[in-house]
Amino acid sequence: MGRTARVGFLRQVLYIVAKDFRAELRTKELFNSMFLFALLALVIFNFSFAGKMPVRILAGAMWVSFLFASVLGLNRSFVKEHEKGSIEGLLVIPCDRSVIYFGKLLGNLLFIFLVEIVSLPLISVFFSRNEILQKPLQLSGILVLGSLAISSVGTILSAITVNTRTRELLLPILLFPLVLPVLIGAVEVTAYIFQPKGTISQWIRLIAIYDIIFLLVPYLLFDYVVEE
Amino acid sequence: MGLDRKTLDMVLYGILLLGMFISLYLIFLYAPPAVNPTNNQPWYEQKIFYVHVSSAWTGFLAFLVVAVASIIFLKKESHLADVVAQVSAEIGVIFTTLTLISGPLWAKSFWGKYWDWSEPRLVTALILWFLYVGYLILRSSVGEDVRRARFAAVFGIIAFLDVPIVFLSVRWYRASHPPLLVFEPGGLDPQMKFAFFFTLFVFTVFYVVLLRNGIRIKLLSDKLNRLKEVI
Numbered sequence: 001m002g003r004t005a006r007v008g009f010l011r012q013v014l015y016i017v018a019k020d021f022r023a024e025l026r027t028k029e030l031f032n033s034m035f036l037f038a039l040l041a042l043v044i045f046n047f048s049f050a051g052k053m054p055v056r057i058l059a060g061a062m063w064v065s066f067l068f069a070s071v072l073g074l075n076r077s078f079v080k081e082h083e084k085g086s087i088e089g090l091l092v093i094p095c096d097r098s099v100i101y102f103g104k105l106l107g108n109l110l111f112i113f114l115v116e117i118v119s120l121p122l123i124s125v126f127f128s129r130n131e132i133l134q135k136p137l138q139l140s141g142i143l144v145l146g147s148l149a150i151s152s153v154g155t156i157l158s159a160i161t162v163n164t165r166t167r168e169l170l171l172p173i174l175l176f177p178l179v180l181p182v183l184i185g186a187v188e189v190t191a192y193i194f195q196p197k198g199t200i201s202q203w204i205r206l207i208a209i210y211d212i213i214f215l216l217v218p219y220l221l222f223d224y225v226v227e228e
Numbered sequence: 229m230g231l232d233r234k235t236l237d238m239v240l241y242g243i244l245l246l247g248m249f250i251s252l253y254l255i256f257l258y259a260p261p262a263v264n265p266t267n268n269q270p271w272y273e274q275k276i277f278y279v280h281v282s283s284a285w286t287g288f289l290a291f292l293v294v295a296v297a298s299i300i301f302l303k304k305e306s307h308l309a310d311v312v313a314q315v316s317a318e319i320g321v322i323f324t325t326l327t328l329i330s331g332p333l334w335a336k337s338f339w340g341k342y343w344d345w346s347e348p349r350l351v352t353a354l355i356l357w358f359l360y361v362g363y364l365i366l367r368s369s370v371g372e373d374v375r376r377a378r379f380a381a382v383f384g385i386i387a388f389l390d391v392p393i394v395f396l397s398v399r400w401y402r403a404s405h406p407p408l409l410v411f412e413p414g415g416l417d418p419q420m421k422f423a424f425f426f427t428l429f430v431f432t433v434f435y436v437v438l439l440r441n442g443i444r445i446k447l448l449s450d451k452l453n454r455l456k457e458v459i
Contacts, residue, residue: 097283153244153386161380164369174383177358181397188401202400210393217389221382224302 009190012095023080024111034069034115041065042123048104054159056125059190063183065151068114071172074154075110077104078162091226101222105215105226108151108158109144132169140194145207146186149214153178156218157195159225182210183222235241240369243297247430254423262420273337275436278424280330282431283323290320290361292354292436296389298381308443310377311450313384314367317360324357346402352395359387 024030045052045061051062081087090100120139124132132139154175161170185203192200237259250363262270297313300306331350332342345351363383371378416424 011428088315103406138387156382156386163375163379164366165371166365166374170366170369173358174362177355177394178386179360180355181390181393182400184397206393206397206400213389213393217386220303220372221385224382227378 009096009099011218012023012099013102013106016090016100017107018079020104021110023188030073032110034111035118037072038065038069038115038119039122041068042119042126042156043048046126051081053127055194056127056133056187056191058123058129059194060187062119062123062190063187066112066116067176067179067183069115069148070147070154071175073111073115074108074151074158075168075176077155077158079167087226089164097223097226098219100226101159101219104159105155107150108155109147112147116147118156129194136195138188139205141202142163142189142193142207145184145211148211149182149207150175150179152214152218154209155224156211156225159222170203171194182207183212194202238438240433241372241439244430244433244437246327247426247433251278251413251423251427251430254426259420259423260417273334276330278427280327280334281424282427283326283330284349284421285428286431286435287323287327287353287356288317289432290323290439291388291391292357293439294320294360294363294384298384301377305374305449307377310381311443312439313380314364315439315446317367317384318361320444321357321360321364323431324353324360324377328357329351348395348398348402350390350438351398352391354392355394357391364386368458369402397449 013066042061045065049057049061078087081090091097093099117140120132123210124130153199154171157171157174161174164170185207187202189200189207192198255275256315259275259278261270261272262274263269264274293316294313297316297420301309301313306361329348331353335344335347335350343350363380366383367376367380370379
């Protein structure tokens, strides 16, 4: 019984993800803006550092670009539902409210990850760094771990800020200080993947623990955010 | 409880007023100046340590109260818990601001520069400041009372959980990026220790007084708004 209930839960979550994907496929506006934003940020970083980017700086520039691009996606995540009034529809679905949270989270994570994966070859070309593409598994690993943290905290914050007067303005202000530890860790690990130096196991542990805490706590608190 | 509110207020004010003077005496006259480890001279700037650490502690205590009040609010929907969270966050931001002013002043005399990104306590204080200024902005940008309280409570809990992780991450960051000398207040002599703990106590009383007054003002202004609506 418990087992079937869990399968049902996952399927419900995937329905929400599929719905968001279908909506996105019709317009592609979100992916396009996030992707272009990430690239533009990298172009700006390139000229800010006069083209001379050691791996540590490049890793930092990558993560900053990805974080900023994520904010665009996270902001839209609930804004659309509110503009069209479809959030009411989501809330009357006879399912646990956490399904909405995990569905939105997974959708956001997929969008962010997609943007990152598509950007990588271009980053490798633009900055003449072959090593970016040489360890795709390790790199994808840290991208998922880091982006999971950004989307788990970002999703619940987005559900909150959509109800505020300042909306899009507020999300990065609340999000950035919260994800700072993950950003530090992700940059350290990414730089290590490009050029192994020192140890990074503690950073991976830190991000993993962060991910677990901030999957669990928003899951427990999400009900209060969407409650009418 | 034999004490009514007014008597308790008078007692607290008395302790606070007297305590502040005693604390100043202890810091500047009773406790000997520390010895500067870099040149073995008397190090008068170190006296800022008493105020700096006490305000950092008070700020942290205030944010702990925000988190606890937030949990209570979500459990019981009590208006008082929400008011406590708001007032405590405001006080916490003020004390953290003091920490962020006094810290760099002290750092300047110790490191020769105002700021260092590898000092976990200082950086954590800065992130705390960002988090709770964000918390107050969030509060001010939600119109409806019940939702504001709920959103703030959720953010208040999430923000507080983030603090130890921020601290850890900056510490590990320091481990991989060579640190400056770090001042460990463990080696204080007994007189300095006494002055320090007394100042800590006075700051804590100060926090309680501010919190009580803040709550009273907030509740009165809520009452006033309700009365205005009736009229």
